Amino acid sequence: MKKALVVLPTYNEAENLKTLIPAIFEQQKKLSNWDLQILVVDSFSKDGTKKLLEEFSKKYKGRFFYILKPKKGLGRAYYEGFSYAISNIKPYVVFEMDADWSHDPKKIPEFLRQIEKGADFVIGSRYIKGGSIPKDWAFHRKLFSVLGNIIIRLGFAKPYITDWTSGFRAIRVWVVNKLLREVKGYNSYVFQVALLDKTLKLGARVVEVPINFKDRTKGRSKINSFQYIVHTLLYTFLNSSFIRFVIVGSIGFLIDFISTYSFITYVRMSKPLASSLGGEIAVVSNFILNNFWSFRHKRIKGGTFSYLKSFVKFNFIALGSVIIQYLGMYFALKLFGDFVFGFLNFSISSWMVYKVAVIAIFVIPYSYFMYNRVVWKK
Ligand code: GDD
Ligand code: MN
Numbered sequence: 001m002k003k004a005l006v007v008l009p010t011y012n013e014a015e016n017l018k019t020l021i022p023a024i025f026e027q028q029k030k031l032s033n034w035d036l037q038i039l040v041v042d043s044f045s046k047d048g049t050k051k052l053l054e055e056f057s058k059k060y061k062g063r064f065f066y067i068l069k070p071k072k073g074l075g076r077a078y079y080e081g082f083s084y085a086i087s088n089i090k091p092y093v094v095f096e097m098d099a100d101w102s103h104d105p106k107k108i109p110e111f112l113r114q115i116e117k118g119a120d121f122v123i124g125s126r127y128i129k130g131g132s133i134p135k136d137w138a139f140h141r142k143l144f145s146v147l148g149n150i151i152i153r154l155g156f157a158k159p160y161i162t163d164w165t166s167g168f169r170a171i172r173v174w175v176v177n178k179l180l181r182e183v184k185g186y187n188s189y190v191f192q193v194a195l196l197d198k199t200l201k202l203g204a205r206v207v208e209v210p211i212n213f214k215d216r217t218k219g220r221s222k223i224n225s226f227q228y229i230v231h232t233l234l235y236t237f238l239n240s241s242f243i244r245f246v247i248v249g250s251i252g253f254l255i256d257f258i259s260t261y262s263f264i265t266y267v268r269m270s271k272p273l274a275s276s277l278g279g280e281i282a283v284v285s286n287f288i289l290n291n292f293w294s295f296r297h298k299r300i301k302g303g304t305f306s307y308l309k310s311f312v313k314f315n316f317i318a319l320g321s322v323i324i325q326y327l328g329m330y331f332a333l334k335l336f337g338d339f340v341f342g343f344l345n346f347s348i349s350s351w352m353v354y355k356v357a358v359i360a361i362f363v364i365p366y367s368y369f370m371y372n373r374v375v376w377k378k
Contacts, residue, residue: 001035004112004170005091008040009077013099014047015218021056021064024105034112037063039089040099041081043071065089074167074222075191079184082176094176096169096192100216103168110209111170120175120204123161123196124168130210131163137215144225148232152193157242157368158200161208164193165232168211171195175204189223190231197239201297203378244294245368248286256282287314295376310375317370321363328358 006024010017021038028036038060042049053066065088069080078096085091093115097103107124114122126133126145133145145165152164179198186194200206237243260278263269269277287310291300300310332354339350 001033002092003037003089004031004034004093004095004108005037005039005085005089006095006097006108007078007081007085008038008097008099009074009081010040010042010045010049010099011071011222012045012047012049013219014045014049014052016100016216017049017052017056020099020101020105021060024108025060025063027105027108030109031112033116034093035063036108037089037091038065039081039085040064040066041077041084042066042068043077044068073187073191074189075183075194076187078191078195079180079187082180086173086177086180091173093170094173096167096171098167100219100221102214102216103211104214107168107209107211108170114207114209115170115172118205119207120172121196121199121206122170123163123206123208124166124211125163125208126166126211126213127162128208128210132210132212134213134215144229148229152232152236155236155240155243156197156200157240161196161200161206163208164196165189166211167192168213171199172204175199175202178202186231186235188231189228190235193232193235194239197235241294241297242368245290245371246364248289248294249364249367251289252282252286255285283315283318286318287311290371290376295371298376298378300376313375314371317367317374320370321367324362324366325355325358328362329354332358 008017008020017040024038025036028034040053042053044050050068056064057066065084067080067084069077082094085094093112095108095111097105103124111122111124125131127149133142137145149162149164153159153161156164179195179202182198183191183194196206256278258278259281260274263274263277264271267274291310300306329351333351336354337350340347341350342348
């Protein structure tokens with residue numbers, strides 16, 4: 001039988017643990033292929049947790065474990081728990097789960113069924129059909145949670161993952177083993193986002209099952225909302241291929257403009273030639289920056305020939321963008337007209353607005369999609 005280990009970080013959760021541990025083991029009855037075990041990572045709680053842990057170790061000998069680690073945040077607790085599990089318990093799957101009854105242990109079998117079906121990483125999602133957040137959450141809490149997830153989903157251009165911050169998950173241990181060193185520094189709650197982002201970049205199979213998140217009734221939350229928001233936004237900004245891709249595109253636009261201007265003014269090149277040469281220089285710079293920065297986790301390998309082949313593909317995709325811009329401008333002018341309007345002290349031509357809109361609505365999604373599918377595929 002394969003081991004499924006539930007890792008429970010705890011800080012002053014004695015009241016919850018008393019009932020939660022037996023309730024988790026209760027699920028064993030429904031599992032014929034899995035050996036359910038628990039590892040508590042406690043941070044020297046001051047509410048008698050230690051004594052309780054000793055009792056549980058005796059009662060559930062060989063399937064209940066605990067370690068004590070300094071209180072350095074939820075992420076750090078998981079890091080310590082996973083490291084210990086890999087070297088000492090050797091499970092096939094590890095669970096992340098809160099110890100305050102926010103996560104229903106009855107869901108455990110459903111997570112494991114997804115693993116059996118081939119998933120590497122199962123997320124308990126509050127935002128897919130059938131899932132929920134507490135109805136009585138204060139407005140600002142709902143807003144943060146919903147808005148936060150939307151920003152992350154768009155930031156990473158992965159809208160199909162609905163719950164990035166969920167703390168109820170089942171993960172094949174090979175994934176954890178591969179990523180443990182990379183997620184080591186993320187001590188706070190941002191650990192959840194970092195682990196999922198890196199899992200997706202690995203190309204592992206991620207699926208979601210619905211969960212109904214309940215508010216704790218005993219003890220207190222340890223989350224520092226302000227720190228959490230800052231860490232999460234920062235992580236998204238620094239690690240999103242999509243945001244990097246947009247930055248590279250903007251740099252490309254500047255390079256295009258500056259080189260075209262220079263060729264016309266200093267080299268006295270003909271304007272059409274200067275413009276197309278400027279465009280191609282931007283294409284080269286975009287290709288290099290995307291390869292070594294935006295999509296560095298899928299960098300092209302295999303020497304000069306692979307590079308050339310990818311570069312040719314990249315040029316064809318760029319040609320596609322040019323055609324989209326032509327069509328977009330053509331239809332926008334037909335539909336909305338060609339005019340000039342005043343804004344503050346500037347006069348703006350309608351074509352400028354159309355160009356920006358066509359790039360934002362069509363060119364960016366098209367090229368991001370094509371780069372991922374054709375040039376930098378897994
Ligand atoms: N050992 C240890 N050390 N445990 C900790 C620490 C720590 O520094 N910080 C929190 N925990 C434990 C808590 O005791 C609890 O069992 C679990 O981690 C979750 O902590 P809560 O304080 O209850 O978190 P929350 O309910 O505010 O946050 C939930 O929602 C977040 C955002 O959606 C959790 O599900 C998070 O995982 C989730 O990211
Ligand atoms: Mn909680």
